[in-house]
């Protein structure tokens with residue numbers, strides 16, 4: 001059995017993609033993220049497309065869409081969206097991400 005130190009050493013060698021693979025996500029049928037598409041239409045920076053580590057936001061024919069199922073619950077989109085287009089709630093109990101190594 002590996003010690004915590006050995007596991008940490010091994011984790012340092014993992015790429016971001018490898019680390020994301022360790023995240024478990026129990027998907028809910030109900031989205032915990034909603035966006036105001038009218039506000040998004042006027043948004044000049046569309047920073048949500050860049051900041052989300054899970055690439056949850058996509059622009060599709062000029063419309064912003066969110067794939068809440070991919071969310072890692074980092075909260076970055078809530079901070080970067082200064083126009084207030086995002087309504088973000090914690091996933092319901094029992095749903096959402098579980099981080100395997102803390």
Ligand code: SF4
Nearest residue numbers: 040043047048081085
């Ligand atoms: S940053 Fe906010 S307002 Fe701009 S496109 Fe993304 S969600 Fe919409």
Ligand code: SF4
Nearest residue numbers: 052071072074075077
């Ligand atoms: S909370 Fe983080 S992972 Fe989830 S949608 Fe926002 S930026 Fe992406």
